[in-house]
Amino acid sequence: MTTRNRWFVPVLVLTAVMFAYSPIAIANAPYEVTMRLVQKIFYYHFPTWMALTVTVTVCTAASLLFLFRGTPLADRVAVAAAELTVVFGLFGLVSGSLWGRKAWGVWWQWDARLTMAFLLELIFIGYLLVRKFGGPGSDKLAAAMGIFGGATAPFVYKSVDWWRTVHPKTSVVMTLIPSMWYVILFCTATFLLLAALILAARVRLESLRAELDRQYLALED
Amino acid sequence: MMRRVYFALVSFLLLAAPAFAQPSGQSPSQLDGFVPLDQLPPGEQMPAAPLLIAAYAFFLVLMMFYLWTIWNRLSKVEKDMQELARRQGGATR
Numbered sequence: 056m057t058t059r060n061r062w063f064v065p066v067l068v069l070t071a072v073m074f075a076y077s078p079i080a081i082a083n084a085p086y087e088v089t090m091r092l093v094q095k096i097f098y099y100h101f102p103t104w105m106a107l108t109v110t111v112t113v114c115t116a117a118s119l120l121f122l123f124r125g126t127p128l129a130d131r132v133a134v135a136a137a138e139l140t141v142v143f144g145l146f147g148l149v150s151g152s153l154w155g156r157k158a159w160g161v162w163w164q165w166d167a168r169l170t171m172a173f174l175l176e177l178i179f180i181g182y183l184l185v186r187k188f189g190g191p192g193s194d195k196l197a198a199a200m201g202i203f204g205g206a207t208a209p210f211v212y213k214s215v216d217w218w219r220t221v222h223p224k225t226s227v228v229m230t231l232i233p234s235m236w237y238v239i240l241f242c243t244a245t246f247l248l249l250a251a252l253i254l255a256a257r258v259r260l261e262s263l264r265a266e267l268d269r270q271y272l273a274l275e276d
Numbered sequence: 277m278m279r280r281v282y283f284a285l286v287s288f289l290l291l292a293a294p295a296f297a298q299p300s301g302q303s304p305s306q307l308d309g310f311v312p313l314d315q316l317p318p319g320e321q322m323p324a325a326p327l328l329i330a331a332y333a334f335f336l337v338l339m340m341f342y343l344w345t346i347w348n349r350l351s352k353v354e355k356d357m358q359e360l361a362r363r364q365g366g367a368t369r
Contacts, residue, residue: 078332093324096331103335115290123283142342150331157324206290249339256346263353270360 060255067252073245084238093157098238100150101228102246107143108208109250110136111175114182115205118198127265128258130194133201135257137182139250140204144176159221167218171211178204 077098087094114136120129151169152162163169178200185197215224231239 091324093327095328099332099335119283119286123279142338146335146338149334153327153331153334157322157327160322202286202290253343253346256350260346260350260353263350263357267353267357267360270357270364274360274364 063252063255066248070245070248070252073241073248077242077245080238080241085232085234087235090158093154096150096154098242099246100147100154101239102243103143103147103150105243106246106250107140107147108212109247110139110143110254111179111205111208113254114140114179114201115208118201118205122195122198122202128262130198131258131261131265132254133198134183134186134261135254137179137186137197137201137204138257139253140179141176141183143250144172144179148172148176155221164221166220166222167214168211168220168222171207171214175204175207175211178207 081095081098084095084098086092087097114133117129117133117136120126121133148169151172155164156162182197182200182204185193185200189196212225214220215222216226228239
């Protein structure tokens with residue numbers, strides 16, 4: 056994997072070290088009193104959704120920029136962020152399901168938070184499908200989907216406060232004790248670094264593809 | 277001009293949309309109808325370790341697979357670029 060960014064390798068090493076240390080930090084974190092061991096899924100579950108929030112925001116901003124300004128780089132950033140959103144969303148849904156199996160006794164519950172998170176995932180899967188199979192003009196159609204995906208995200212976040220749901224409210228994070236906070240902040244920083252690294256690699260891939268297409272067209276001319 | 281108006285309109289709708297959503301008057305208690313885990317009989321309690329291990333293992337497998345796909349796609353594009361450069365070199369000779 057190659058990239059022209061100078062910061063890529065040092066950040067890659069730092070992220071790898073942080074990921075290697077994260078299981079130790081999680082194992083040393085205190086047990087939550089009601090859920091005990093299974094609550095430790097939280098230390099990857101929460102950072103995943105934080106990273107997803109960032110990738111959705113990046114995708115939405117880049118889609119707006121591409122749609123209204125036509126910036127090619129914005130389109131590449133948007134598609135890279137959309138793909139990352141799908142990956143993080145998949146892990147968020149699966150880890151939540153595994154946690155829910157123990158905490159709620161069911162793998163899945165069609166409540167507001169879970170259903171909206173699932174719909175958000177479907178919107179971004181739709182984004183990628185449109186990009187792959189949509190043909191000419193699919194980039195603009197996908198950008199519109201990216202914007203609507205971004206508009207859905209605040210509803211996903213606030214759903215636990217607005218509707219009755221089995222999922223804990225957003226305020227539960229603020230009730231954590233400091234020794235849990237340090238671990239969750241550490242894991243969140245690790246996930247955000249990972250997201251930045253993958254985003255850079257994916258944008259590089261899209262840029263190389265665009266350059267390849269340009270060179271093929273120049274050769275044909 | 278119209279483009280700016282559209283841009284402002286879309287931005288406003290996106291930012292204001294959550295404010296228009298109606299919060300329902302739900303009960304503050306979210307524990308109604310639930311039995312605390314520590315009150316379940318031992319036979320009905322579920323071991324947490326396999327679920328915890330499954331979650332972290334799934335993350336590891338998913339990330340390894342995803343990074344492999346990126347690496348694979350990058351390698352393919354770079355190979356195509358080298359091939360194209362070779363063809364261009366041949367064409368100019």
